[in-house]
Amino acid sequence: MNKKLVAYFSASGNTARLAKNLAEAAGADLYEIRPAVPYTSEDLNWQNKQSRSSIEMNDKSSRPALADTNAKITDYDTIFVGFPVWWYTAPTIIKTFLESYDFSGKTIVLFATSGGSGIGGTAKALKSSVSGDTKLIEGKVLNRGTSAASLKDWINGLGI
Numbered sequence: 001m002n003k004k005l006v007a008y009f010s011a012s013g014n015t016a017r018l019a020k021n022l023a024e025a026a027g028a029d030l031y032e033i034r035p036a037v038p039y040t041s042e043d044l045n046w047q048n049k050q051s052r053s054s055i056e057m058n059d060k061s062s063r064p065a066l067a068d069t070n071a072k073i074t075d076y077d078t079i080f081v082g083f084p085v086w087w088y089t090a091p092t093i094i095k096t097f098l099e100s101y102d103f104s105g106k107t108i109v110l111f112a113t114s115g116g117s118g119i120g121g122t123a124k125a126l127k128s129s130v131s132g133d134t135k136l137i138e139g140k141v142l143n144r145g146t147s148a149a150s151l152k153d154w155i156n157g158l159g160i
Contacts, residue, residue, distance in 0.1 A: 002160060004028035007071060008082035009093055011039050011053075015113045017144050019082050022111065025151035028080065033097045036065035046086070053086060062092040066100060073101040078109065078160050085114035085141065089122050098129035107160055110139035117141075 006028045008019035016032070023030040043052035056062040073079065081097070083090045090112070098108075108130065112119050123138040130136060137158065142151070 002077045003075060004078045004080065005031055005071070005073070005076040006080045006082065007031040007033055007097065008080075009033040009035075009084075009091060009097070010082075011044055011084055011091075014144055015082050015084050018111075018113055018142055018146065019080075021146070021148060022080060022082070022142070022151055022155075025148050026080065026155050028078075029076075031071045033083075033093060034067035035093055036067050053091070056092045057087045059092075063096040063099065064093045066093070066096055069100050071101065073103065073106070076106065078107045079103070080109045080111055080139075082111045082113070085112045085117050085119065085122075088117050088120050089125050095126065095129045098126060102131065103134040104131045105133055107135040107137065109137045109158060109160070112139070112141045113143065114141045 004026050006019050006023040006026065008015050010016035010019070020030060039052065045051040046054060048054060056064060081094065083094050110119065110122055119138060119141050123136045127136055
């Protein structure tokens with residue numbers, strides 16, 4: 001049986017709401033990717049070049065610390081990894097998450113929330129953060145208004 005996990009990072013709550021709906025539609029367990037130091041609204045001000053998120057996203061080696069590494073990745077075959085799109089890609093904490101576990105032989109499906117940009121080449125950007133035999137699927141941007149039926153159709157269309 002293909003056991004599924006929805007692991008998500010949410011800075012403002014939008015991705016969290018979507019992840020819960022996705023987990024329900026997929027019959028998956030839910031895991032929140034939490035930073036060791038939570039983000040404040042000032043940290044998320046993308047217009048301020050000195051904000052925490054701006055500094056992290058401009059530093060390719062940035063790996064914000066996780067609050068925990070308790071996800072039981074070995075128990076799952078498919079892991080949906082969700083995040084808000086920052087600067088046209090995944091926040092650097094997603095690399096921290098991916099590099100903190102062994103995803104060998106697993107399938108990772110990316111999903112994101114965004115105010116306007118797409119998911120772009122995020123899978124390509126994240127590929128170096130997982131082992132070579134991890135199947136990484138680009139996925140798509142979903143919005144909080146995505147219906148349960150649409151989520152199920154998307155999941156079924158993935159063929160996993």
